[in-house]
Amino acid sequence: MAANHKLTALIKGRAIAGMQGSPGTTVISFADGSTMTVKTPGQTGAASSGTVAKVRQSGTELDIDFEDESTLTLTTAEATSCVMVRDKDGVMEYAD
Protein backbone atom coordinates (compact mmCIF):
# COMPACT_ATOMS: atom_id res chain seq x y z
CA MET A 1 0.00 0.00 0.00
CA ALA A 2 1.32 3.43 -0.93
CA ALA A 3 2.56 5.84 1.70
CA ASN A 4 0.61 9.06 2.10
CA HIS A 5 3.67 11.28 2.30
CA LYS A 6 1.80 14.53 2.84
CA LEU A 7 -0.15 13.18 5.81
CA THR A 8 2.84 11.25 7.18
CA ALA A 9 4.99 14.38 7.14
CA LEU A 10 2.28 16.22 9.06
CA ILE A 11 1.33 13.79 11.82
CA LYS A 12 4.48 11.71 12.24
CA GLY A 13 5.46 11.82 15.92
CA ARG A 14 2.01 12.80 17.17
CA ALA A 15 0.68 10.56 19.93
CA ILE A 16 -2.94 9.52 20.00
CA ALA A 17 -4.69 10.76 23.12
CA GLY A 18 -8.12 9.42 22.34
CA MET A 19 -10.55 8.22 19.73
CA GLN A 20 -14.23 8.94 19.44
CA GLY A 21 -16.53 7.24 17.05
CA SER A 22 -20.02 7.89 15.89
CA PRO A 23 -21.80 6.40 12.89
CA GLY A 24 -20.07 7.85 9.86
CA THR A 25 -17.24 9.63 11.65
CA THR A 26 -14.16 8.81 13.68
CA VAL A 27 -12.29 11.59 15.46
CA ILE A 28 -8.74 10.93 16.57
CA SER A 29 -7.39 13.36 19.14
CA PHE A 30 -3.66 13.81 19.43
CA ALA A 31 -1.76 14.76 22.56
CA ASP A 32 -0.76 18.11 21.03
CA GLY A 33 -4.42 19.09 20.80
CA SER A 34 -4.79 18.51 17.09
CA THR A 35 -7.54 16.30 15.71
CA MET A 36 -7.99 14.09 12.70
CA THR A 37 -11.53 13.53 11.48
CA VAL A 38 -12.16 10.52 9.26
CA LYS A 39 -15.43 9.88 7.46
CA THR A 40 -16.21 6.19 7.64
CA PRO A 41 -18.93 4.05 6.08
CA GLY A 42 -20.27 2.94 9.46
CA GLN A 43 -19.34 2.45 13.06
CA THR A 44 -15.71 3.03 13.93
CA GLY A 45 -13.35 0.25 15.00
CA ALA A 46 -11.76 -0.28 18.37
CA ALA A 47 -9.89 2.56 20.02
CA SER A 48 -6.19 2.56 19.50
CA SER A 49 -3.18 4.38 20.85
CA GLY A 50 0.41 4.98 19.91
CA THR A 51 2.73 7.48 18.28
CA VAL A 52 2.35 7.85 14.54
CA ALA A 53 5.24 6.60 12.43
CA LYS A 54 3.71 6.46 8.98
CA VAL A 55 0.41 6.73 7.12
CA ARG A 56 -0.45 4.51 4.18
CA GLN A 57 -3.51 4.81 2.02
CA SER A 58 -5.00 3.00 -0.93
CA GLY A 59 -8.57 3.11 -2.10
CA THR A 60 -10.74 3.26 1.00
CA GLU A 61 -8.17 1.76 3.36
CA LEU A 62 -6.22 4.09 5.62
CA ASP A 63 -3.47 2.54 7.71
CA ILE A 64 -1.78 4.43 10.51
CA ASP A 65 1.43 2.71 11.54
CA PHE A 66 2.74 3.38 15.02
CA GLU A 67 6.26 3.46 16.36
CA ASP A 68 5.63 0.21 18.26
CA GLU A 69 4.93 -1.41 14.85
CA SER A 70 1.21 -1.83 15.48
CA THR A 71 -1.25 -0.49 12.91
CA LEU A 72 -4.64 1.16 13.12
CA THR A 73 -6.69 0.37 10.01
CA LEU A 74 -9.62 2.58 9.15
CA THR A 75 -12.01 2.25 6.23
CA THR A 76 -12.94 5.57 4.68
CA ALA A 77 -16.31 6.28 3.15
CA GLU A 78 -14.66 7.15 -0.17
CA ALA A 79 -11.21 6.90 -1.69
CA THR A 80 -10.79 10.64 -1.24
CA SER A 81 -12.25 13.59 0.66
CA CYS A 82 -12.63 11.75 3.97
CA VAL A 83 -9.72 12.91 6.10
CA MET A 84 -9.17 16.30 7.68
CA VAL A 85 -6.62 17.39 10.26
CA ARG A 86 -6.92 20.57 12.30
CA ASP A 87 -4.42 21.88 14.83
CA LYS A 88 -5.26 22.73 18.45
CA ASP A 89 -6.52 26.15 17.36
CA GLY A 90 -8.79 24.69 14.72
CA VAL A 91 -6.63 25.76 11.80
CA MET A 92 -6.86 23.32 8.94
CA GLU A 93 -3.59 21.48 8.38
CA TYR A 94 -4.61 18.79 5.91
CA ALA A 95 -7.60 17.79 3.84
CA ASP A 96 -8.00 14.88 1.54
Add this chain to the structure above:
Amino acid sequence: MKTKRVLLFVILFCLLPFSGRCEPPILPDPKLTPGDALDVTVADISVPGYTKKVRNVPEEVKRRVYAEYGILTHAPREYEVDHLIPLEIGGNNSIKNLWPQSYITQPWNAHVKDVLENRLHLLVCSGKLDLKTAQQEIAGNWIEAYKKYVGPEPGPAKRVEATAERVPPASSPGSAQVWVNTKSGVYWKPGTTYYGKTKQGQYMTESEAIEQGYHAAGSH
Protein backbone atom coordinates in the same frame (compact mmCIF):
# COMPACT_ATOMS: atom_id res chain seq x y z
CA MET B 1 -22.66 7.36 -56.42
CA LYS B 2 -24.97 9.36 -54.19
CA THR B 3 -26.24 6.15 -52.59
CA LYS B 4 -22.67 5.10 -51.81
CA ARG B 5 -21.98 8.43 -50.12
CA VAL B 6 -25.12 8.15 -48.02
CA LEU B 7 -24.20 4.60 -47.08
CA LEU B 8 -20.68 5.68 -46.09
CA PHE B 9 -22.11 8.48 -43.94
CA VAL B 10 -24.50 6.07 -42.22
CA ILE B 11 -21.66 3.60 -41.52
CA LEU B 12 -19.43 6.34 -40.09
CA PHE B 13 -22.28 7.70 -37.99
CA CYS B 14 -23.00 4.26 -36.59
CA LEU B 15 -19.34 3.64 -35.76
CA LEU B 16 -18.95 6.94 -33.93
CA PRO B 17 -20.19 5.69 -30.54
CA PHE B 18 -17.66 2.88 -30.66
CA SER B 19 -14.66 4.98 -31.55
CA GLY B 20 -13.58 5.13 -27.89
CA ARG B 21 -13.71 8.92 -27.78
CA CYS B 22 -16.32 11.37 -26.68
CA GLU B 23 -16.66 15.01 -27.42
CA PRO B 24 -14.81 16.92 -24.74
CA PRO B 25 -17.31 17.64 -22.00
CA ILE B 26 -17.64 21.40 -21.77
CA LEU B 27 -19.98 21.11 -18.82
CA PRO B 28 -19.78 18.24 -16.35
CA ASP B 29 -22.53 15.68 -16.21
CA PRO B 30 -24.55 16.66 -13.10
CA LYS B 31 -25.26 13.00 -12.34
CA LEU B 32 -21.57 12.10 -12.29
CA THR B 33 -20.21 15.41 -11.08
CA PRO B 34 -22.67 17.38 -8.99
CA GLY B 35 -19.81 19.01 -7.09
CA ASP B 36 -18.73 18.42 -3.50
CA ALA B 37 -16.99 20.53 -0.89
CA LEU B 38 -14.97 20.20 2.27
CA ASP B 39 -16.29 21.39 5.59
CA VAL B 40 -14.19 24.53 5.56
CA THR B 41 -14.71 28.17 6.40
CA VAL B 42 -13.79 31.40 4.66
CA ALA B 43 -10.98 31.73 7.22
CA ASP B 44 -9.63 28.34 6.15
CA ILE B 45 -9.51 29.12 2.45
CA SER B 46 -8.18 32.64 2.99
CA VAL B 47 -4.93 31.34 4.44
CA PRO B 48 -2.21 31.75 1.80
CA GLY B 49 -1.11 28.37 0.55
CA TYR B 50 -4.38 26.74 1.60
CA THR B 51 -4.63 24.52 -1.48
CA LYS B 52 -1.19 23.06 -0.74
CA LYS B 53 -2.71 21.45 2.35
CA VAL B 54 -5.09 19.40 0.25
CA ARG B 55 -3.94 16.01 -0.92
CA ASN B 56 -3.31 15.56 -4.64
CA VAL B 57 -5.91 13.54 -6.51
CA PRO B 58 -4.63 9.94 -6.64
CA GLU B 59 -3.95 8.56 -10.12
CA GLU B 60 -6.41 5.71 -9.54
CA VAL B 61 -9.17 8.25 -8.96
CA LYS B 62 -8.19 10.18 -12.11
CA ARG B 63 -8.43 6.97 -14.13
CA ARG B 64 -11.92 6.38 -12.74
CA VAL B 65 -12.95 9.91 -13.73
CA TYR B 66 -11.83 9.38 -17.33
CA ALA B 67 -13.59 6.01 -17.43
CA GLU B 68 -16.84 7.46 -16.10
CA TYR B 69 -16.84 9.98 -18.93
CA GLY B 70 -16.03 7.34 -21.53
CA ILE B 71 -12.63 8.80 -22.34
CA LEU B 72 -10.48 5.80 -23.08
CA THR B 73 -7.51 7.58 -24.61
CA HIS B 74 -6.36 11.17 -24.67
CA ALA B 75 -3.38 13.18 -25.72
CA PRO B 76 -1.08 14.82 -23.17
CA ARG B 77 -2.38 18.24 -22.13
CA GLU B 78 -5.76 17.53 -23.74
CA TYR B 79 -7.63 17.34 -20.45
CA GLU B 80 -7.25 18.28 -16.86
CA VAL B 81 -9.04 16.24 -14.20
CA ASP B 82 -10.47 19.38 -12.71
CA HIS B 83 -12.34 20.15 -9.51
CA LEU B 84 -15.79 21.46 -10.41
CA ILE B 85 -15.88 23.37 -7.13
CA PRO B 86 -12.24 24.46 -7.07
CA LEU B 87 -9.99 23.79 -4.13
CA GLU B 88 -9.55 27.56 -3.67
CA ILE B 89 -13.17 27.85 -2.57
CA GLY B 90 -13.38 24.63 -0.60
CA GLY B 91 -13.94 21.98 -3.26
CA ASN B 92 -12.77 18.50 -2.39
CA ASN B 93 -11.19 15.51 -4.10
CA SER B 94 -14.34 13.38 -4.16
CA ILE B 95 -15.04 11.82 -7.53
CA LYS B 96 -18.36 13.69 -7.31
CA ASN B 97 -16.34 16.89 -7.72
CA LEU B 98 -14.02 15.77 -10.51
CA TRP B 99 -14.42 15.75 -14.26
CA PRO B 100 -12.18 15.73 -17.31
CA GLN B 101 -12.14 19.28 -18.53
CA SER B 102 -10.70 20.12 -21.93
CA TYR B 103 -7.76 22.44 -22.28
CA ILE B 104 -8.35 22.86 -25.99
CA THR B 105 -12.05 23.50 -26.60
CA GLN B 106 -12.91 27.09 -27.48
CA PRO B 107 -13.95 29.41 -26.10
CA TRP B 108 -14.69 27.49 -22.89
CA ASN B 109 -11.87 25.45 -21.45
CA ALA B 110 -9.87 24.80 -18.29
CA HIS B 111 -7.80 27.95 -18.68
CA VAL B 112 -10.91 30.12 -18.85
CA LYS B 113 -12.35 28.37 -15.81
CA ASP B 114 -9.13 29.12 -13.91
CA VAL B 115 -9.85 32.83 -14.36
CA LEU B 116 -13.28 32.36 -12.81
CA GLU B 117 -11.84 30.31 -9.93
CA ASN B 118 -9.36 33.04 -9.04
CA ARG B 119 -12.11 35.65 -9.26
CA LEU B 120 -14.44 33.72 -6.95
CA HIS B 121 -11.65 33.12 -4.46
CA LEU B 122 -10.92 36.81 -4.40
CA LEU B 123 -14.59 37.74 -3.94
CA VAL B 124 -15.15 35.20 -1.17
CA CYS B 125 -11.99 36.06 0.74
CA SER B 126 -12.74 39.77 0.56
CA GLY B 127 -16.21 39.16 1.95
CA LYS B 128 -17.98 40.27 -1.21
CA LEU B 129 -19.48 36.87 -1.96
CA ASP B 130 -20.81 34.15 0.31
CA LEU B 131 -18.76 30.94 0.19
CA LYS B 132 -21.73 28.62 -0.25
CA THR B 133 -23.17 30.82 -2.98
CA ALA B 134 -19.87 30.74 -4.87
CA GLN B 135 -19.73 26.95 -4.55
CA GLN B 136 -23.32 26.53 -5.70
CA GLU B 137 -22.99 28.87 -8.66
CA ILE B 138 -19.82 27.32 -10.07
CA ALA B 139 -21.20 23.82 -9.50
CA GLY B 140 -24.51 24.70 -11.13
CA ASN B 141 -23.10 26.07 -14.38
CA TRP B 142 -19.58 27.40 -14.41
CA ILE B 143 -20.04 29.13 -17.76
CA GLU B 144 -22.97 31.16 -16.47
CA ALA B 145 -20.96 31.92 -13.35
CA TYR B 146 -18.11 33.14 -15.53
CA LYS B 147 -20.45 35.49 -17.38
CA LYS B 148 -21.79 36.77 -14.09
CA TYR B 149 -18.56 37.27 -12.18
CA VAL B 150 -15.90 37.75 -14.85
CA GLY B 151 -17.52 39.06 -17.98
CA PRO B 152 -19.17 38.11 -21.25
CA GLU B 153 -18.33 35.03 -23.25
CA PRO B 154 -14.65 35.07 -24.21
CA GLY B 155 -14.76 35.48 -28.00
CA PRO B 156 -11.63 35.44 -30.17
CA ALA B 157 -10.47 38.80 -28.87
CA LYS B 158 -11.25 37.85 -25.28
CA ARG B 159 -9.51 34.55 -25.81
CA VAL B 160 -6.30 36.39 -26.55
CA GLU B 161 -6.80 38.25 -23.31
CA ALA B 162 -7.43 35.00 -21.46
CA THR B 163 -4.26 33.39 -22.72
CA ALA B 164 -2.38 36.64 -22.27
CA GLU B 165 -3.82 37.09 -18.80
CA ARG B 166 -0.28 37.63 -17.63
CA VAL B 167 -0.12 41.09 -19.10
CA PRO B 168 -0.49 43.34 -16.07
CA PRO B 169 -3.32 45.82 -16.13
CA ALA B 170 -2.41 49.48 -16.39
CA SER B 171 -1.80 50.91 -12.98
CA SER B 172 -2.12 54.36 -11.66
CA PRO B 173 0.69 55.99 -9.67
CA GLY B 174 0.91 54.43 -6.24
CA SER B 175 -1.05 51.33 -7.19
CA ALA B 176 1.62 49.21 -8.88
CA GLN B 177 0.47 45.71 -9.68
CA VAL B 178 2.10 42.69 -8.13
CA TRP B 179 1.66 39.11 -9.32
CA VAL B 180 0.15 36.85 -6.68
CA ASN B 181 0.86 33.14 -6.88
CA THR B 182 -2.53 32.15 -5.48
CA LYS B 183 -1.36 28.61 -4.80
CA SER B 184 1.72 29.39 -2.70
CA GLY B 185 0.46 32.65 -1.24
CA VAL B 186 3.57 34.54 -2.33
CA TYR B 187 3.46 37.70 -4.43
CA TRP B 188 6.06 38.91 -6.87
CA LYS B 189 6.88 42.51 -7.72
CA PRO B 190 7.63 43.72 -11.26
CA GLY B 191 11.10 42.67 -12.36
CA THR B 192 11.35 39.71 -9.96
CA THR B 193 11.80 36.10 -11.02
CA TYR B 194 8.22 34.85 -11.14
CA TYR B 195 6.36 38.06 -11.87
CA GLY B 196 3.48 36.98 -14.12
CA LYS B 197 5.01 33.55 -14.60
CA THR B 198 3.47 31.06 -12.17
CA LYS B 199 0.81 28.64 -13.36
CA GLN B 200 -1.81 29.98 -10.98
CA GLY B 201 -1.99 33.60 -10.10
CA GLN B 202 -3.40 37.01 -10.69
CA TYR B 203 -2.49 40.66 -10.66
CA MET B 204 -3.59 43.02 -7.93
CA THR B 205 -2.21 45.98 -6.09
CA GLU B 206 0.31 45.29 -3.38
CA SER B 207 -2.02 46.67 -0.75
CA GLU B 208 -4.77 44.29 -1.92
CA ALA B 209 -2.32 41.39 -1.76
CA ILE B 210 -1.28 42.24 1.79
CA GLU B 211 -4.88 42.78 2.83
CA GLN B 212 -5.73 39.29 1.62
CA GLY B 213 -2.89 37.71 3.57
CA TYR B 214 -0.36 37.19 0.79
CA HIS B 215 3.28 37.95 1.49
CA ALA B 216 6.11 39.21 -0.67
CA ALA B 217 8.56 36.71 -2.10
CA GLY B 218 11.57 36.38 0.20
CA SER B 219 9.84 38.02 3.14
CA HIS B 220 9.36 34.75 5.07
